[in-house]
Amino acid sequence: MILHRYINRQVFMTTVMVTFILVMVLVSGRFIKYLAEAAAGEIAADVLFLVMAFRLPEFLQMIVPLSLYIALLLALGRMHMDNEMVVLRAGGQGDGRVVRSLVVPLLMCTTLIAAFTLYVTPRGDAEVNRIFEEQKDRSVLELLTPGRFQVKGSGDSQRATYAEHLNREKGVLENVFVADASFHQDKGEADRLLTVWAKSGKIITEDGISYLLLKDGFQYQGKPGTNDYKEVGFKDAKVRIGGDKSDSRPPKVRGRSTRELISERHSNNEALAELEWRLSLILTVPIMGIAAIPLARVNPRQGRFYRLIPAVLGYMLYVGMLLVCRSWISDSKPGAVPWYLNMAWIHLVAMLAVSMLYFGPALWRRRAR
Template sequence: MIVFRYLSRELLLTLSAVSAVLLVIIMSGRFIKYLAQAAQGALDPGVLFMIMGFRIPGFLQLILPLGLFLAILLAYGRLYLDSEMTVLSATGMSQQRLLAYTLGPATLIALLVAWLSLGLAPQGVAQVARILNEQDALTEFDTLVPGRFQSMKDGTRVTYVQELSSDRAELGGIFISDKRLSKDSGKERGITVLVAEKGRQEIQADGSRYLILENGFRYDGNPGKADYRAIQYDTYGMLLQRPEVSTDIGEREAIPTRELWGSDDQRHVAELQWRLSIPLLVFVVTLMAVPLARVNPRQGRFLKLLPAILLYMAYLSLLIAMRGALDKGKLPISVGLWWVHGIFLMIGLLLIYWEPLRLKWASRRAVREMAHA
């Protein structure tokens, strides 16, 4: 039990560090994406941290298997490098026994991943979809930030307000630059600039919203040409467009797992098998990582790291590709994703038993050579 606790502590500490780094990297990329949408006025900045919080279970369900795989390679690689594994081997620690000890923390991680994959991740996706749907119902007026130029309508409109009341009912110091595009070619035909002292939002009976500008000017023309037309107005109404929020979240990812069971829909079956494959992935990568972590102290602990990562990426990439094929009906439901796990399970077993078999064959060959001599 002392050896088991020692190995488990080493694995879990390394797993926590690796997973934290991977989580920060992935979340940073996604946060920058959402932050860009908020800067363009497509998202309310106040919901960014809520979205990232709900996305964490979906990130962790894929990070933890990779984190465990790397933790085994790094932790056990250090033990081999420091000759601790040599000492353990001298006391009777075989590869099979080491694998059995490793399956203890791996089972804990698999249960956590199953909870995330089958429960928390779909709930988080559903909450993110709800928030984004609420953002879709907003208008440009609702996402304005005073004192900031905001790009809207795919960059064709730039809006600036100097002042904005707390209830967003009144605006002051308004500047709007809108490019006029040709409907046929999409090329720019000119630019319209609106400036106004103040403005307000007005909701029509059909639900459409207008920004009513007061005491301002409208300028129409083409940049670089002296043919601008200036119009002074007392009141000017402009339809407020709803910002388009882009997202990579699919509807199936938000479906509760209990609704996927027993469904005959091809897409639902693909989603269910994917969710079940992620916890199974933990056990298969553990089987592959234990023999791959075995290194010669003269070679260094990072010798097998790159080939091991390539093997893991091949495993995950093949799973994703077969998920897409199953989703499109190109792969029978009866075959599903299980054959992918079977292939890499055989690779893991081959890695586990290859060294003992090689030594056994070498000893037999040596005995035969001595007998002939």
């Protein structure tokens, strides 16, 4: 029991530290990406932290297995460096005892990843999809930052909007500017330009369609200096800024529940690929956890980090093969997935490689005799 607690404490502390560092790196990068989208007016700034909270389980289900794997390599590698493993073997405690000591952390991590992949993460992804679908239905002016131009559109049509000030108590935009431009595909020049300026504006909804109700303004149409240039003053005008409000779209395959994936796996290859990917994430924990024990064996002269980089590269190769197989299954013809496009054989190869790490040296020495 003392040995179990000693090893588990070392592994737990290292796993927490590695997980914290990797989560901070990944979350920071993703948050910067969402922050840039919010600055561009694609999503509202007030949903950033909500989106990150729903995406956190997805980050953890990828990071925690790697963190546990690295923690095992570091903790057991230190024990080899300090000759603690030599003392354990001299006392009759070999790799079998170490494996039994790691049963509890491996089971806890496997259970945690199973809960994330099969239940928590799909619900979080479904909520993220719902939030982004709501953001798509919001107009540029609803996401407008006062005092800053916002440009939205692609191809041959773009819209620029600007509001000098936003009265949040009344929900009124002041000094509103809206410009719609259509560009000639060959010349890249604007062949139609419609500009509207108004003293104030307010967003209203009629029949599920969003409009901007403008008051006391002018509308300019055409190119300045040409004969067809028009200037029209108005007291009230409505500008359509949103499409028809549709019902919530069904979530993407990552946001579907595991039960739905099981029922659709025979007719939908994307559902089959997602289901196998979720199960594969669970299997990587015990397979790579057991593989870390022989990989952590180092000579004191080599240093505790001697095998760390090759071991991490092996982990990345394992997960990379699963990701490639996932893409192959998704892109294959519906209802006809070849036998070799299956993640099970990747796990079998991984388990065979782990077996060779344990029994390969003994077989090699026996053959050399």
